[in-house]
Each structure stands twice: as C-alpha cells, then as structure tokens.
Amino acid sequence: MAASLSSAGNVRLLSTLARSGSLLSSSGSRSLHVTAVCCKNRAARIRVGKGDNPVTYEHAHAPHHIAHRKGWLSQHTSNLKGEDGAAERTVEDVFIRRFMFGTFHGCLANEIVIKRRGNLLIVCALMLQKLPPTKFYFLIGYSETLLSHFYKCPVKLEIQTLMDKAVYKYL
C-alpha cells in the first residue's frame, strides 16, 4: 500500500515539473518533446509517510549508508584486485535471492545474506514463523539440494525464525 502511494505521488510530481517544449506546426511535422529532469534519487529508499509503516534496519537506510551504517549482503573474493569471476558470482546471487523469495513465499523477514567460503555457498535468511516446522525443514532440504545440483558446489542454508519482523522505525 505504501509502495503504490509513492508511485502515484511520483507521477504527479513529474507531471507538475514537466514542461513540454513542443513546437506546434500546422503542416503536421514531427517535433521533439522534452521534459525537465527530475533530479531526485529514488534508489532503495522508502519515502517518509504517515508513520504507520514499520520498516526494518535494512530498508530504513539508503544505499549511501552502505559501509557506514550497513554491511554487505553478499561477500566473496571476486571483487578484490586481481581476482576474476565477479560477474558470475553476481548473477548467482541474483538468482539465489529470487529463488529464496519464491520458495519461502511470504516468510522472509529480511534480506538474504550470501556468504562464500571457498567452494561452499552459505545462504543466511531470517524467516517468520508462518509455516509449521516440518514444512520449513522440507523447503530447506529442497532448496539446498536443488541449489547444490544447480551450482555444482555445496550449498548450506542457515535459517533463523522470528515471531515477527524486527522493526527499526516507523515511516
């Protein structure tokens, strides 16, 4: 709900800022329409609202707080100097995040943390206690087996469950 509100507001904001410089000519020739640039940074930020939207620590901080107040969600050696494989690791990370989001649908309390220790891929996730434990165990085993077969390396899932999301503040 909060997300849809912000997008509608964005459209309205853009339309008020838009100044279309179009040249109208009777002969029906085409012209270029330009709008002013909306110099606003919108990446990974939850806009301040009424104060009823609970937000985790991860979502409360914008990307420029990474390395100052936030750590990294994914850790591997490929981004160091002289090491290769950065692109492959990134694609793997993206796939793993989507996979986890889909497999444990609605249960994720926070972002997935991916760690790589040599050959081993460790996926740490915080979950809500929405499913009975037996279902959790099945899904964990299923994910581990499927991902290890897919990536040809051992994959371990470290799941912690909470009663509800750890709220940092209300926006």
Next chain:
Amino acid sequence: MASHTSKAFLSLGRINVHGLGLQKPLSRFTYATALTISSANTSKGLPDRGGRGSFLRKPKRDAGEPRTEKMPVDQDWTAVYPAATPFRPGSVPLPVRMGYPMKGSIPPEKKGNLELIKIPNFLHLTPAAIKKHCEALKPFCTEWPSALDTDVKCDEHFPIKLQSTDYVFAGPSVRNPSARIVTLRVKVSSLNLDEHARKKMLKLVGKRYCKDTDTLTITTERCPLRQQNMDYVMYLLTVLYHESWKTEAWEAEKTVADMEEYSWEDSPSQRNILGTLVHMKVAGEGEGEEVREQLLGRKEVQEYKDSVTRLKNEGESESHMLQYKEAVKKLLNL
C-alpha cells in the same frame, strides 16, 4: 487449552495492529478475552482444521526459551561453535547490540539483527579452540631437522629453491590459472663453474641474474600444469649449466666490447701512460720493449693500473678518484 487458543488469536490481533497503526496492547487483550469463551465450546481435536478458510487458527507451538538461558558458565564453547557459522542470537549468550541508533535510542538488539549476520564472526576461533586444532594436527607434523638451524646451512645443503603459489578464493571451481607459475632461485657461486663457464652463463641468462645477491632467478609459466613447469625449469637449469661449460668455435671472436670487465693489459690507458713515461725519459736512456717491460714492473705503474681498473669496473666514487689522483701524482712526480 484456553491459553493455546488465546495465543492463536493473539497472532490475529497482531496482524490487524499493523494496518491500524500503533495500537495499545489493550485492544489485543480484549480480542483475546472476548473470543476464548466461544472457542472453549469447540472441539479440541483438530485445532488447525477448524472451519473452512480460518487459516488464522495455526497451532502455534511455543518457540521455547533460547539456548542462551540454559548455558552454564564453564561450558565447552568449542561445542557450541565448532566451525565457522553465521551469528545465531540464540546460541551466543552475549547482549550484543549492532546498528546505528535512532535518535535518543540505543543500537538495535541482537534478535533479528541482520547486521550481525552479515559480518564474519570469529566465535569459532577462541584460544581454546585453536589449542584443540593444534593438538589434533600435531601427529601429522614432523620436526624441523636440527642440523639445519641457520640460513647459511640451508643454502649450503639445498641451493636450489623452487617457489610456487596456491590461491584460495571463493567460487565453484578451485582451479586458478596463476597457480602454475614456478620460480627457481639459485646462487651462481654454488654451481660448479669455471671462469669461462661463469661468464658464458651470465651472458646467456642476461637480466635474470642479480649481481648484488648473486642469484639467478628463472620464472616459467609456459606449461599448463605446475608439475610440467617445475620439470621445465629444472631442464632449463641443466641445459644452461652444460652449455656454459662447452666452448663453441665462434667464441674465439670475442671482442673488447663483449668483455664483462675492464682489463688494463693491452688497453689504450696502458699504451698512453707508457708512451708518456718514455717521453719523459723517466727510466733513463733507451727505447724499445725492455724499457716498457721495466716500466711495467715499477710500483707506481702498478698502482696506476689498479686505480684505473677500479675506476672502470666499480664506477666513480670519492675514494676511487682520490686513489687515481694519488697514483697519477706519484707517477708523474708532481
């Protein structure tokens, strides 16, 4: 049973609370008390199947207290964290807090804290754990030979040093192409070479020889495997050694420009100084070879020869220039 169902509806109350904003727990309580009366009449057989669509009635078992409450003070920590694992708030009995605090507040607690999971922790590397590791590894280790206690002795018995690097990194494959590079280091003085062989070898290797440390360094990365590179580099050393001992026919054409060191005999300097001395008639009357031979035997001429050789071979410096000056002064009786 009553408490069981009331907990089920506590969850219901909580879900609604998010939509309505910050509600007082009072409303939750009223919800619970209002509905326990009616649910007390329902059967206690299958609580999760109660009614179609009432999936809210999940059998929520208590989570139970975390392990930290039951940990004795003198427990074996290596059993709790035997290997490198992410942070588990229920297993670490420390009241850690991490994160940027809200205004007028403290950092968030460890329960549900993603920041603590993101960072690498060393809870599995306490001194006791490391001691255990060492004890376990000791049977596989052998003592360093007591006879090799200085570097000099090591160099004497093992003059050839082979170096290669193993790489550890994160990725599905353990292969790293840079791991095949092999470097060989050997002191040329430890090889059995005579003068000609030594000069020829130094000419053959060129830049791979370091004069200051008298070390020959050969690096190979030609072959795809490390073992192949090792064999190749040993082969190269063998070939160099044997080739430098051989004398080819064309080596007789060595000119002065090819010489590595400056030698005073038959050099322009010798001719010049002898000519000057003869001109000055230092040795008395007489021309010809005997005069030159006699001059060469003189002490000042020898000194002059030493100083010039030193200057040319070792470069210019204060002491060398001074020596040259003294030698020239003595020769020319200045």
